[in-house]
Amino acid sequence: MKLKAENISFKYPSAKEYLLKDINLELDNTKIMGLIGDSGSGKSTLCKILSGYVQKYEGNVLFDGKELPKKGFKPVQLIYQHPEKVMNPKWKMDKVLSESWDVDDETLSEFGIQKTWLTRFPQELSGGELQRFSVVRSLNPETKFLIADEMTTMLDAITQVQILDSVLKIVKKRQMGFLLVSHDMDLVDTICDDKIYLKDINGI
Numbered sequence: 001m002k003l004k005a006e007n008i009s010f011k012y013p014s015a016k017e018y019l020l021k022d023i024n025l026e027l028d029n030t031k032i033m034g035l036i037g038d039s040g041s042g043k044s045t046l047c048k049i050l051s052g053y054v055q056k057y058e059g060n061v062l063f064d065g066k067e068l069p070k071k072g073f074k075p076v077q078l079i080y081q082h083p084e085k086v087m088n089p090k091w092k093m094d095k096v097l098s099e100s101w102d103v104d105d106e107t108l109s110e111f112g113i114q115k116t117w118l119t120r121f122p123q124e125l126s127g128g129e130l131q132r133f134s135v136v137r138s139l140n141p142e143t144k145f146l147i148a149d150e151m152t153t154m155l156d157a158i159t160q161v162q163i164l165d166s167v168l169k170i171v172k173k174r175q176m177g178f179l180l181v182s183h184d185m186d187l188v189d190t191i192c193d194d195k196i197y198l199k200d201i202n203g204i
């Protein structure tokens with residue numbers, strides 16, 4: 001499977017300048033890729049475009065040659081850097097999960113999610129606990145490509161490794177594509193087969 005960005009350009013409505021200009025990118029499930037860039041350089045924005053979360057941009061995002069669906073489930077799933085911003089504060093966590101898929105007990109335990117957390121609201125969980133939900137939520141059986149945007153920043157070092165290991169196990173088993181966005185060069189070098197520097201592909 002291929003995730004392709006063709007001449008992506010993007011400017012936030014409130015900004016004067018383009019953030020992303022003529023980005024071309026081709027990712028597939030044969031290589032685990034890393035995306036690196038300075039803080040504020042547009043990595044999260046590019047991830048939101050590649051996963052169909054931001055839909056107003058110039059250029060095309062094609063998944064296996066087709067545009068991403070505008071509504072409903074998306075085969076490219078994004079694990080957000082700030083899960084609290086994208087979870088409905090009025091929904092308890094069991095509803096937040098079931099909106100994506102019917103998560104089994106094995107997956108909950110693999111990611112260290114305690115059953116009692118399921119009956120809490122997002123604001124009643126720590127950043128790290130919430131991040132585990134964000135990871136699990138993205139692992140719908142129909143997910144074909146996973147983009148992890150600084151997904152482990154809210155976790156301590158040991159938990160980071162555990163969660164990433166579990167995700168990578170699932171990525172390999174299901175032969176999903178995986179893009180890891182991180183500031184941590186050592187982490188990218190350890191986990192990824194190859195890396196992309198945003199400044200090298202951004203024509204601004």
Ligand SMILES: Nc1ncnc2c1ncn2[C@@H]1O[C@H](COP(=O)(O)OP(=O)(O)OP(=O)(O)O)[C@@H](O)[C@H]1O
Binds near residue numbers: 013014045
């Ligand atoms: N909704 C928004 N409206 C206007 N500007 C925004 C919006 N979201 C982000 N920006 C700006 O766009 C730029 C890129 O932000 P983005 O989050 O994509 O960068 P990043 O490379 O992921 O940064 P970091 O590594 O710090 O998370 C920043 O200058 C940010 O302030």
